[in-house]
Every structure is written in structure tokens, then in C-alpha cells.
Amino acid sequence: MEAVSPSATSWLHTSVGRKVVMAATGIFLMSFLVVHLAGNLLLLRSDGGAAFNAYAEFMSTNPLIRVLEILLFLGFVLHIYQGLYFIFRERAARPIRYSLNRAEANTNIFSRTMRLSAIVVLVFLIVHLRHFFVEHRLLGSPYTMYELCVAAFENPYYSAFYVLSMVFLAFHLAHGFYSSFQTLGLILNRRIERAVRWAGAAFAFVIPLGFAIIPLYFLLRTL
Numbered sequence: 398m399e400a401v402s403p404s405a406t407s408w409l410h411t412s413v414g415r416k417v418v419m420a421a422t423g424i425f426l427m428s429f430l431v432v433h434l435a436g437n438l439l440l441l442r443s444d445g446g447a448a449f450n451a452y453a454e455f456m457s458t459n460p461l462i463r464v465l466e467i468l469l470f471l472g473f474v475l476h477i478y479q480g481l482y483f484i485f486r487e488r489a490a491r492p493i494r495y496s497l498n499r500a501e502a503n504t505n506i507f508s509r510t511m512r513l514s515a516i517v518v519l520v521f522l523i524v525h526l527r528h529f530f531v532e533h534r535l536l537g538s539p540y541t542m543y544e545l546c547v548a549a550f551e552n553p554y555y556s557a558f559y560v561l562s563m564v565f566l567a568f569h570l571a572h573g574f575y576s577s578f579q580t581l582g583l584i585l586n587r588r589i590e591r592a593v594r595w596a597g598a599a600f601a602f603v604i605p606l607g608f609a610i611i612p613l614y615f616l617l618r619t620l
């Protein structure tokens with residue numbers, strides 16, 4: 398266990414500080430998932446992609462969204478940096494196991510597979526960003542965002558990878574949602590505990606399912 402320093406920067410390098418960063422960025426990323434899913438569901442409208450393309454255009458040009466995008470990027474970088482630290486430190490520090498194996502939280506398959514789900518979600522993020530963000534925003538693809546999505550989702554390999562990744566995201570959230578509230582000391586009594594458990598289970602089920610439905614819809618359309 399590292400010594401707790403009075404300075405804020407060194408506090409961020411303590412075990413507790415690192416955990417708080419994971420929890421705070423985790424909650425921020427979960428709120429992003431809700432907004433992202435709401436936008437993606439526009440793909441299901443039968444308007445030839447008009448609403449989705451208008452949304453994509455708004456997201457890439459609105460100055461406020463651009464600022465939020467930078468915050469989101471920083472949130473991901475911090476979460477992934479600290480997450481990789483926990484994953485590799487956990488390996489190096491065995492048998493002194495830290496949070497990834499906390500006895501009280503380590504009672505189900507979701508907490509036990511946190512490292513695996515983290516790595517799969519990380520690989521998914523890289524592939525996903527390469528496919529859409531880099532292609533459209535950085536390389537200036539001649540195709541609209543809607544066309545890029547349809548082409549990707551009509552590919553059974555891409556869709557299978559996408560759906561499988563959503564299963565791992567569900568696992569990550571099934572433990573992560575509750576864990577983040579616990580880390581931040583927000584589980585003040587039994588009623589709150591039960592509510593957070595239910596909300597976490599619902600969130601971990603509904604959000605990845607919502608994302609997974611979209612590639613499945615486009616894939617099934619091709620049959």
C-alpha cells in the first residue's frame with residue numbers, strides 16, 4: 398500500500414486515489430453510453446439514414462460537443478490508464494491481491510472476469526474508433542456515417558464481433574456499476590444498496606442489448 402501524500406497529485410497515485418479515478422471516470426463513461434445509444438438508435442429509423450446523418454453532422458461540428466468530446470477522450474484515457482495499471486499491478490503483486498479480487502466484491506462471475514471484459518472492451522474500442530471515427534472524421538471518407546455503419550453491420554464478422562463485445566461490456570457494467578457507487582462511498586444503507594444493485598443489473602442488460610440490436614437488425618435485413 399502506497400503512503401498517502403498530502404498533495405492532490407500524489408494522492409491520485411495512491412491505491413484509494415486510483416480507485417476513485419476509476420469510479421468517477423467509470424460513471425462518466427456510463428453516462429456517455431446512454432447518449433451514444435440514443436444517437437445510434439436513429440440508425441433504425443426507416444428514413445435512409447437522414448436523421449442519423451444529421452445527428453452525426455451535429456456531433457462533429459457543434460463547438461460544445463467538441464469540448465465534451467475532449468473531456469470524453471480524457472475520461473477514457475484516465476480510465477484505461479488506471480485500468481491497465483490495476484490489471485498489470487495485480488499480476489505483478491500476487492499473492493497480495495488488490496481491488497480486482499476484493500473478497501467482498503468478488504463473489505460473482507462479473508467481478509471475477511473484470512480484467513477479461515476490460516481487455517475485450519479496449520480492443521472493441523480501438524477497432525470501433527478505427528472503423529468510424531478515424532475513417533469519417535480523420536480520413537474524410539466519401540461515405541456518410543450511415544453508409545459506413547450499414548456496410549460494417551452487413552458484414553457478419555464485424556457484427557458478430559460487435560455483439561460479442563457487447564456481451565463483455567454487459568459483464569464489465571454488471572460489476573462496474575455497483576462497484577463505482579461502492580468506491581465513492583454512496584452505498585449508505587440497505588435500501589440504497591438494493592436500489593443500486595437493481596439499477597446496475599438493468600443498466601448492464603439494457604444498454605449493451607440496445608447497442609447489439611442495431612448490427613443484428615442490419616445483418617438480418619441482408620438474409
Ligand code: HEM
Pocket residue numbers: 416419420421422423424426427430476477478479480481483484496497511512515516518519522569570572573574576577578580581
Ligand atoms: C465504455 C466503456 C467503459 C465503461 C462504461 C467502464 C465502466 C467502469 C466502471 C463503472 C468501473 C467500476 C469502477 C470501480 O470499481 O469503482 C470499471 C472498472 C474497471 N474498468 Fe472499466 N469501463 C469501460 C471501459 C474500460 C476499458 C476499455 C478498460 C481497459 C483497461 C477498463 C478497465 C477497467 C478495470 C480494470 C476496472 C476494475 C478496477 C478495479 O477493480 O479496481 N474499463 N469500469
